[in-house]
Amino acid sequence: MNIEKTAIQDLVIINPTVFPDDRGYFFEAYNKAKFNENGITYNFIQDNQSFSKRGVIRGLHLQIKPFAQAKLVRVLEGEILDVAVDLRKNSPTYGQHVSVVLSAANKKQLMVPHGFAHGFSVLSETASVLYKVDQVYNRDSERGIRYDDPTLAIDWQLNREEIIVSEKDVILPSFDAVDWEF
Numbered sequence: 001m002n003i004e005k006t007a008i009q010d011l012v013i014i015n016p017t018v019f020p021d022d023r024g025y026f027f028e029a030y031n032k033a034k035f036n037e038n039g040i041t042y043n044f045i046q047d048n049q050s051f052s053k054r055g056v057i058r059g060l061h062l063q064i065k066p067f068a069q070a071k072l073v074r075v076l077e078g079e080i081l082d083v084a085v086d087l088r089k090n091s092p093t094y095g096q097h098v099s100v101v102l103s104a105a106n107k108k109q110l111m112v113p114h115g116f117a118h119g120f121s122v123l124s125e126t127a128s129v130l131y132k133v134d135q136v137y138n139r140d141s142e143r144g145i146r147y148d149d150p151t152l153a154i155d156w157q158l159n160r161e162e163i164i165v166s167e168k169d170v171i172l173p174s175f176d177a178v179d180w181e182f
Helices: 032-037
Strands: 002-005 012-015 019-021 024-026 046-053 057-063 071-077 079-086 097-103 109-112 116-122 126-133 142-144
Touching: 057 079, 071 079, 071 097, 071 116, 079 109, 079 126, 097 109, 116 126
Parallel strands: none
Antiparallel strands: 002 012, 012 109, 019 024, 046 126, 057 116, 057 142, 071 109, 071 126, 079 097, 079 116
16 A cells, blocks of 8 residues: 655545456555554544546535544546645645546545545546545534635536536535635
């Protein structure tokens, strides 16, 4: 397992060691001891899974304290562009984002710590996404930022006419309206 640092502190990409053979392949998607050795010490308590078709953008979502969630995101089928935006106000990378292609083929995972908004766009015909969280869902702590916020200027790698966003996500506030603390 290789832990790849990104341009934003604490946001890392997990590259598993894959063991292929004539039957297929094997890899450890999660190993608590190995994660802990690399400073990833979250206590994951729940797995969530979504299925989406091409053009869907889910996000940008987060929860604030005391229900802030860390997420370990991976793709079981298809390909997504996974995006994390740093919302830690004291961070030198506040307001910056990292995007990475996660796919069933590349088997990469993105470790999204507390203090980040998270979202993804589906680049393949369909995609199944699995993510571990370290905190339960809490409606009152739920927050978000519009996917098309001009300040963030995220390139979702989709043509405008193919973008599909939920009604709930279309009415999310802009980045400039962020007033949450982590």
